[in-house]
Amino acid sequence: MPDTQNEGTIKITVEFSGGLEMLFSNERKLSLYIPAIDADGSRSNIAFLVRHLCETFMNDPRKELFVLDDTVRPGILVLINDADWELEGEDKYVIEEGDNILFVSTLHGG
Amino acid sequence: MASETVIGSLRQQIATCESQLQDLKRQLAEVEHQSQQRRTNLALEQGVHTIDDPLAFDFSHGIHDDFKSEVLAALAQPEETTPPQRRWPLEANEYKRYGRQLIMPEIGLQGQLRLKNASVLIVGVGGLGCPAAAYLVGAGVGKVGLVDGDTVEESNLHRQILHSTAKVNMTKVESAMIALHSLNPNVELVPHQGRLTPETALSTLQPYDIVLDCTDTPASRYLISDSCVLLGKPLISASALRTDGQLMVLNNPPLPPGNTSGGPCYRCVFPKPPPAESVVTCGDGGILGPVVGTMGTLQALEAIKVLTKQPSASLNDPAPVDHPFLLIFSAYSSPMFRTIRLRTRKLKCAVCSAHATLTPEALNSGSMDYVQFCGTVGPIDALSSNERISAENYAKVRLNVNPFTGSEPSKDSHILVDVREKVQFDLCNLEGSVNVPFSAVTSLPVGARNGRANESNPEAVWVSELRQHADKPIFVVCRRGNDSQFTVKKMKELGLDNGGQRWIGDIRGGLLAWRDNVDREFPEY
Numbered sequence: 001m002p003d004t005q006n007e008g009t010i011k012i013t014v015e016f017s018g019g020l021e022m023l024f025s026n027e028r029k030l031s032l033y034i035p036a037i038d039a040d041g042s043r044s045n046i047a048f049l050v051r052h053l054c055e056t057f058m059n060d061p062r063k064e065l066f067v068l069d070d071t072v073r074p075g076i077l078v079l080i081n082d083a084d085w086e087l088e089g090e091d092k093y094v095i096e097e098g099d100n101i102l103f104v105s106t107l108h109g110g
Numbered sequence: 111m112a113s114e115t116v117i118g119s120l121r122q123q124i125a126t127c128e129s130q131l132q133d134l135k136r137q138l139a140e141v142e143h144q145s146q147q148r149r150t151n152l153a154l155e156q157g158v159h160t161i162d163d164p165l166a167f168d169f170s171h172g173i174h175d176d177f178k179s180e181v182l183a184a185l186a187q188p189e190e191t192t193p194p195q196r197r198w199p200l201e202a203n204e205y206k207r208y209g210r211q212l213i214m215p216e217i218g219l220q221g222q223l224r225l226k227n228a229s230v231l232i233v234g235v236g237g238l239g240c241p242a243a244a245y246l247v248g249a250g251v252g253k254v255g256l257v258d259g260d261t262v263e264e265s266n267l268h269r270q271i272l273h274s275t276a277k278v279n280m281t282k283v284e285s286a287m288i289a290l291h292s293l294n295p296n297v298e299l300v301p302h303q304g305r306l307t308p309e310t311a312l313s314t315l316q317p318y319d320i321v322l323d324c325t326d327t328p329a330s331r332y333l334i335s336d337s338c339v340l341l342g343k344p345l346i347s348a349s350a351l352r353t354d355g356q357l358m359v360l361n362n363p364p365l366p367p368g369n370t371s372g373g374p375c376y377r378c379v380f381p382k383p384p385p386a387e388s389v390v391t392c393g394d395g396g397i398l399g400p401v402v403g404t405m406g407t408l409q410a411l412e413a414i415k416v417l418t419k420q421p422s423a424s425l426n427d428p429a430p431v432d433h434p435f436l437l438i439f440s441a442y443s444s445p446m447f448r449t450i451r452l453r454t455r456k457l458k459c460a461v462c463s464a465h466a467t468l469t470p471e472a473l474n475s476g477s478m479d480y481v482q483f484c485g486t487v488g489p490i491d492a493l494s495s496n497e498r499i500s501a502e503n504y505a506k507v508r509l510n511v512n513p514f515t516g517s518e519p520s521k522d523s524h525i526l527v528d529v530r531e532k533v534q535f536d537l538c539n540l541e542g543s544v545n546v547p548f549s550a551v552t553s554l555p556v557g558a559r560n561g562r563a564n565e566s567n568p569e570a571v572w573v574s575e576l577r578q579h580a581d582k583p584i585f586v587v588c589r590r591g592n593d594s595q596f597t598v599k600k601m602k603e604l605g606l607d608n609g610g611q612r613w614i615g616d617i618r619g620g621l622l623a624w625r626d627n628v629d630r631e632f633p634e635y
């Protein structure tokens with residue numbers, strides 16, 4: 001991925017926890033630039049980011065371990081700047097420069 | 111086998127006797143303590159009347175007799191009419207035992223009394239439940255209930271700190287009771303042998319003030335959370351896997367369903383269970399003892415905070431509301447801890463909202479199938495019988511003739527591919543086997559010898575190496591015989607079987623079956 005900021009991109013941090021990092025080449029933290037406007041001409045939101053991560057960063061072909069029915073699968077919490085995405089409008093939340101998006105898979109061991 | 115049974119039974123008898131001995135010692139100590147107190151009281155009482163007492167001297171010289179008798183009566187009264195334990199709110203030994211936490215403003219006398227009057231149910235006496243129970247019993251919680259249906263296994267001991275080598279095969283509840291009783295005999299321990307089921311959940315949880323979810327399956331997590339909402343109990347839920355842990359305080363405050371000021375429940379946070387195939391157990395994923403220990407310890411801490419919370423001083427000044435949070439612990443990340451703000455109660459939650467559909471009657475009747483709700487991964491049976499070989503027959507292949515191809519015995523008559531992850535392969539492996547980690551198999555793009563496989567990916571390397579020896583049959587083995595089946599299918603997709611000319615199959619039951627049926631010395635982990 002390009003490491004420099006272009007016109008029309010925003011820089012964000014994406015983090016994975018609870019084993020999801022294994023689907024992303026064991027990277028727990030990614031710093032990346034995403035287009036500010038998606039292909040449909042609307043401002044990039046979480047739904048766009050999820051598709052983008054799947055297409056660009058996920059090596060594992062088992063996409064169902066991350067997405068189901070076009071959104072993150074049950075058992076994954078999405079946290080936007082350390083708050084539950086339900087507080088922010090879920091996948092319609094429009095991503096802003098400097099946002100931290102954390103995907104956490106629930107753990108069940110004890 | 112027979113001697114193992116005898117050893118197990120002897121160990122159990124010794125443990126039982128030890129527990130009885132400890133109980134007798136405790137009873138003796140109590141009786142001795144009481145008789146000592148009686149002697150002290152008697153001496154005090156008599157002392158007041160002796161002439162050596164300076165007070166008595168003063169009283170005899172110049173104080174009016176009526177006043178003197180009044181004072182003496184007042185002085186003597188506490189010893190004579192009130193039993194010694196009434197004099198102070200706690201027992202003498204409790205001041206000593208809990209002294210270090212009593213002097214903290216967070217606890218103090220009132221906090222200690224709240225702990226003493228409280229009851230906590232710990233569901234699951236494993237990696238989380240052991241440290242949680244130890245700290246709560248140590249802190250002097252009045253009553254602690256323990257729920258578990260398992261027995262102690264050797265592979266539990268690196269993290270389940272209440273159990274010990276001598277207690278392998280004992281029930282976890284019994285083992286924990288022995289350890290906890292010797293830690294603090296003041297605490298009433300209540301055993302609940304067996305797993306929590308929908309039919310027993312409400313009656314089991316009912317007598318307790320607060321519940322700790324220390325279990326290890328999604329089904330039990332939903333069941334415990336639902337029960338806590340129906341009964342109005344706060345729930346402290348934690349989990350751990352590998353190097354990560356998570357903690358939530360749920361249904362706190364435990365207000366009735368429909369009251370939006372109540373804390374969210376497990377279903378508010380996770381309305382749908384995760385797909386069963388995404389759930390990894392500690393047995394498969396691994397767990398580091400201090401990681402799960404940290405989470406269990408934090409559960410005890412949160413329980414103490416909830417139990418000792420001081421009620422608000424006045425109605426105008428309500429106690430501060432605890433915002434719902436998720437604590438994430440990642441032992442190998444920096445920072446190790448982070449706290450995330452969680453949502454409040456979900457307006458359409460099936461259990462804690464005004465639109466709740468779950469009733470106590472439905473739960474008690476057993477009509478709620480939590481296992482089905484969460485789904486199960488059945489035994490994988492992806493291959494046909496002529497694509498599989500038993501461990502015993504594979505042992506013959508290594509010594510004799512391949513029953514499928516009839517080829518001659520030789521070290522390199524075939525290729526044995528072990529698809530366990532490298533760290534497991536390095537622990538122990540069959541001589542001559544080649545390691546292709548399962549993660550390398552799954553990360554190959556679906557359906558293809560094209561695209562990324564041509565780049566310098568390591569997975570492309572193992573594929574081309576296997577392609578070089580087109581004449582040799584490939585046997586695939588893993589730990590239990592599941593990943594090996596997936597790998598065989600994948601290899602055939604990749605065309606490694608040369609359109610059916612080369613035999614590719616897996617060893618049924620994996621290295622576990624190899625150990626059970628062929629080589630008893632092969633390590634079990």
Ligand SMILES: [Zn+2]
Pocket residue numbers: 374375376377378379455456459460461462463
């Ligand atoms: Zn709820």
